[in-house]
Amino acid sequence: MNNNELDEFLKKSFKDDSCDSPFTDEIDNLMNGLYKKRKRRNKFLLAIPILLVSTTAFAVAYNTFNLSSVNIDSSSAIELAVQNGYIQHVDMEMQTFEGVGIKVERFLMDDINLDITFKYKVDNNTVNIDDIKDLSIQDIIIYDENNNIIHNSKNYSYENNLSKATGHTKVKKISNETFENTFFAQANNFPNSQKLYIEFETVNLNCKKATKKINGKWKFELDVPENMVNREEVSYKCTSGNNEGNIIVNEVKLTNTGLIVQIGPNSEELLNNIDIEVIANNKKYKANNNLYSDIENINSNKFKRTYSFNLTIYDEPNEIIIKIKNDKENKKIVFTRN
């Protein structure tokens, strides 16, 4: 490895993490507190700066906040997609029940990821807002115009849900009464839905001492934008390494929010004991272990398995190397752009 190669490797190893600070409001309040302390000491009047943004009353100086990422989701692949405009902002009214208003702020959807950011407005008469540690939606159901069940927490069964793994980010306080968090779901292949319908009847306010359940009938309808219905994807062709051994890579597909690698058909036992990683642009990627990469039965003695990785079309790899290892084989398969 020469010095230039070392330089390139190190530059690529450090992702460009440049992004806007999510703490502007908190910093404004911190500085206001510092100014007030000094003014109380010196007994001068405070001149209000023209460009101060925050107008809400937060804790000063040494208090900390319950913070989470201001981005739709803190996955680097999702963030990259959002930075490249792969996000749909939604303009809708709040739906309010028992003092809790909820609406969808923004969302994104492609073959493997669905992220929906909800905004909550909580009436202080419902619960002491300062006591809220987290907000979560219970028993959410998401389906599309063709009645494809994107996700159904209420009657969850693996076979009847397209999503194989879900979660939600920790709630972030936006202002005195409003919060945001993101529901995310992952699948092998979400459909090209044109409309999404979201329904739920219970929201949990996780407070310091107890959880308060809020009941209502929230129903949202989302129009999926054209670029998310007709999704961009880049396919790759194999240039070496796929013909030897028993493990074959069937498909490599790069999307806005991830890379899908499908292997098989093989015996179920063989697919159970695989160690897989991807190398692209001199970086290593491990398979998402939060995506249930299930073994699918094609016919009586053939199976396949799908993995996803956080490499996207925005990373623009010319070459993708897939390393697959088990007890019997250790192979390197190279794919280049079609």
Added chain:
Amino acid sequence: MEYNAKDMSLEELVRRAKRKDDASFTILIHKIENEMYSLAKMRLYENEDIYEAMQNSIILIYKNIKKLKDEKLFRTWAMRILINESLKIIKKKKIDLEKYTTFDEKTSVSDYRIDEIESRKNLECLLKCLNESEKVVITLYYGKKYTTKDIAEILAESEGTIKSRMSRARLKLKKYIEEEHLYE
């Protein structure tokens, strides 16, 4: 007091802030806020820790800005404070990536997606072969794209010292990368 902040240089804002002009101090901090966030994020993982480092740094900057002799050095001086505050948090909390949770199939309250953690784990493994001062220099040079001159100002050391530290760090990293077959 009215002014057009867009026309004001960083140095002018620092001069005004030293004279206790709070409005100028606010604009000054906002001008470097993204850089501070980005720098703190290189070594800290929880938003609470990042905010704590930024908060502590801003308080120190506010208290000590009148002692800064050369206004041109404000930016690098502020980043030095931030690096020191970040290091204090790392030591105090013994920040360990292994403690972050992964998803289960139905719910998670993890702040960070698993890929963010994996990516940082890869970077931390790479930097493991370096001592703390070498990590800082490599992170500032390759992560934040500072020049060796900038890094020398931030760390209040001579540029020669920074260059030799970089050279030692690069040798160690090269050896580690080759031994681990990380470069194909």
